[in-house]
Amino acid sequence: MKAFSGEPATPNAMNLKSEKQSLESLLELYDKEVAAKGIKPASGGHLGYIPGGGIYTSALADYLVDVTNEYVGINFSCPSGVAIEHVLLDWMKDLFGFPSSAVGNLASGGSIANLIALTAARDKHQVKNERIKNSVIYLSPQVHHCIQKALRIIGLEDVQISYIDLDDRSRINADILEERIKKDRQKGLYPFLVIGSAGTTDTGAIDPLDRIADISKKYGLWFHIDGAYGGFFILVDRIKAKFKGIERADSIVVDPHKGLFLPYGLGAVLVKDKEAVYHSHVYRANYMQDAVSQESPVHPADVSPELTKHFRSLRLWLPLQLHGIEPFKACLDEKLLLTHYFRDGLQALGFELGPDPDLSVSYFWYPAKDPNKFNKILLEALHRDGEVFLSSTIIEDRFVIRMAILSFRTKIETIDKAIKMIERALNDLIS
Ligand SMILES: *Cc1c(COP(=O)(O)O)cnc(C)c1O
Numbered sequence: 001m002k003a004f005s006g007e008p009a010t011p012n013a014m015n016l017k018s019e020k021q022s023l024e025s026l027l028e029l030y031d032k033e034v035a036a037k038g039i040k041p042a043s044g045g046h047l048g049y050i051p052g053g054g055i056y057t058s059a060l061a062d063y064l065v066d067v068t069n070e071y072v073g074i075n076f077s078c079p080s081g082v083a084i085e086h087v088l089l090d091w092m093k094d095l096f097g098f099p100s101s102a103v104g105n106l107a108s109g110g111s112i113a114n115l116i117a118l119t120a121a122r123d124k125h126q127v128k129n130e131r132i133k134n135s136v137i138y139l140s141p142q143v144h145h146c147i148q149k150a151l152r153i154i155g156l157e158d159v160q161i162s163y164i165d166l167d168d169r170s171r172i173n174a175d176i177l178e179e180r181i182k183k184d185r186q187k188g189l190y191p192f193l194v195i196g197s198a199g200t201t202d203t204g205a206i207d208p209l210d211r212i213a214d215i216s217k218k219y220g221l222w223f224h225i226d227g228a229y230g231g232f233f234i235l236v237d238r239i240k241a242k243f244k245g246i247e248r249a250d251s252i253v254v255d256p257h258k259g260l261f262l263p264y265g266l267g268a269v270l271v272k273d274k275e276a277v278y279h280s281h282v283y284r285a286n287y288m289q290d291a292v293s294q295e296s297p298v299h300p301a302d303v304s305p306e307l308t309k310h311f312r313s314l315r316l317w318l319p320l321q322l323h324g325i326e327p328f329k330a331c332l333d334e335k336l337l338l339t340h341y342f343r344d345g346l347q348a349l350g351f352e353l354g355p356d357p358d359l360s361v362s363y364f365w366y367p368a369k370d371p372n373k374f375n376k377i378l379l380e381a382l383h384r385d386g387e388v389f390l391s392s393t394i395i396e397d398r399f400v401i402r403m404a405i406l407s408f409r410t411k412i413e414t415i416d417k418a419i420k421m422i423e424r425a426l427n428d429l430i431s
Pocket residue numbers: 050108109110111112144146197199200201226227228229230255267
């Protein structure tokens with residue numbers, strides 16, 4: 001099975017029909033029009049953007065919760081369903097060294113999870129009215145764009161954003177960060193938030209979390225860590241030390257629909273300061289009075305913009321219970337090994353490589369005469385082939401091809417196929 005087909009949607013194929021359709025014909029249509037076109041995220045050959053996979057037992061959980069249609073926004077309506085969310089959040093608190101007093105939420109993905117955390121940071125520091133334009137947020141230029149998007153949504157478009165220079169492996173330079181904060185304070189500005197990444201989307205880098213935690217503490221900043229892509233690699237014991245300091249953050253985000261291979265639709269946030277989250281999210285309406293009379297355990301609706309929500313905890317709980325954690329650890333470790341294996345294969349073909357990544361995202365380019373043009377044409381050829389799917393990005397003004405290895409179905413055979421595909425396309429281009 002190919003991982004990508006550039007064939008466009010057939011015009012009007014999915015339109016509603018005036019007469020009833022058979023399930024059989026609709027499944028056929030789904031197969032032909034939906035599953036066969038574009039990127040195939042459930043295939044091991046999806047090595048672009050950030051893949052995940054889509055564990056089958058998670059789909060089974062989705063089926064179950066949709067059939068019983070439990071309501072898990074508040075405790076009253078489904079106490080054990082809400083308890084499952086708390087069990088999973090407690091498991092994550094343990095994993096990332098957060099105290100049990102932290103609050104959390106299972107949201108639809110990393111973007112919403114980041115939005116919740118950044119709203120809490122804003123409210124903790126009361127960044128509103130005149131204070132907005134003098135407040136400073138420190139970011140890596142490699143931060144995921146959902147951060148800038150969230151800042152606009154929560155009314156912080158006019159804060160000052162200070163992009164911190166990176167070291168030669170794409171990590172925030174902590175010395176520069178500290179200098180900037182000091183200077184900004186001297187200027188009478190109000191530094192209040194620094195955002196680190198545990199796995200950047202383009203370069204797979206982990207910022208120096210422990211150093212940033214020191215600096216945040218010293219200057220009283222909220223420290224948020226976006227681990228949507230990379231956070232769950234903490235499960236791999238041999239690289240756990242790279243995450244040192246994550247336990248000192250004020251808030252973190254991780255995406256089970258990336259690092260735990262779930263089907264799309266699950267991102268988690270943990271925040272240490274419950275009151276900061278409650279400020280924006282707790283609202284009591286008269287018609288909810290009997291439903292929310294009990295305040296403990298925390299109502300998921302009090303930690304999220306959502307009230308009615310998909311019962312998404314079961315899609316993580318069921319696979320964890322059925323398979324145990326070991327296969328997840330083994331698959332994550334395998335992705336790290338495959339990243340190095342892929343890089344070695346590319347080097348042998350004459351490609352230049354980005355720096356050794358901390359995790360499983362990396363990039364490469366062929367050193368042709370006009371490299372940007374050549375690599376763009378090469379990527380187009382790879383997309384026409386479609387055996388394996390890769391995407392591209394721009395790093396330091398250079399057009400590069402990017403690999404992101406995170407599907408549990410990606411195996412050594414997949415990488416061998418990718419290398420062969422690239423070799424084929426390269427030979428066509430340089431012959
Ligand atoms: C994917 C990603 C996000 C956004 O998460 P979604 O689940 O796509 O909303 C945020 N940050 C990082 C680092 C990511 O990789």
